[in-house]
Amino acid sequence: MNPGIHDDATATDGVALRSLRVGGMPLLVASVTEHGRGPLLLTALAEAELRELDAFLGAELPRGAKVGFQLDGRELRLVDEREDALLRATRGGLDTGWIEAALRLKGTMLVVLSGGHPDPELAPRELAATVDARAREGRARGAIVGVLEERTSLPLVF
Numbered sequence: 001m002n003p004g005i006h007d008d009a010t011a012t013d014g015v016a017l018r019s020l021r022v023g024g025m026p027l028l029v030a031s032v033t034e035h036g037r038g039p040l041l042l043t044a045l046a047e048a049e050l051r052e053l054d055a056f057l058g059a060e061l062p063r064g065a066k067v068g069f070q071l072d073g074r075e076l077r078l079v080d081e082r083e084d085a086l087l088r089a090t091r092g093g094l095d096t097g098w099i100e101a102a103l104r105l106k107g108t109m110l111v112v113l114s115g116g117h118p119d120p121e122l123a124p125r126e127l128a129a130t131v132d133a134r135a136r137e138g139r140a141r142g143a144i145v146g147v148l149e150e151r152t153s154l155p156l157v158f
Helices: 038-047 096-105 124-136
Strands: 015-022 025-032 067-071 075-080 085-090 107-114 140-149
Touching (some): 015 124, 025 038, 038 085, 038 107, 038 140, 067 096, 067 107, 096 107, 096 140, 107 124, 124 140
Parallel strands (some): 025 107, 067 140
Antiparallel strands (some): 107 140
8 A cells, every 4th residue: 555645536536646755855746537626627727827847857847836735634735826725635645755845845846647547556766757758748737836734723821
């Protein structure tokens, strides 16, 4: 079992996530199908200026997309600039190394692939090659986006 894979109902939902570290850097790969939330997510991300990628390997991901991640004790949310959630995933389904790196760096590489889900058991190197191939086919969007941890605080009582 790979703890970096979150695939609640991906067969019908149309969106799957994989969180991992590549060269010590956090990477979150979302893949979408033409079913469920997949097309809606792609449209929302295009509107939020998540740019199409020409390549992944050896390329620098753009910055400036109008989305970011919020992480709390229970879930990870991809939000737009109005803080509307575009995507949610349970925190327990995320790779702990990804969480540590993303919080330390206050950001992550985000890549969204269209054309179906890669095999969830792909090794990181093979996943990176798949991301690169999809980008060269015009089926990948990506950026470096912020990650913010929301800490719940108790009300002060005097």
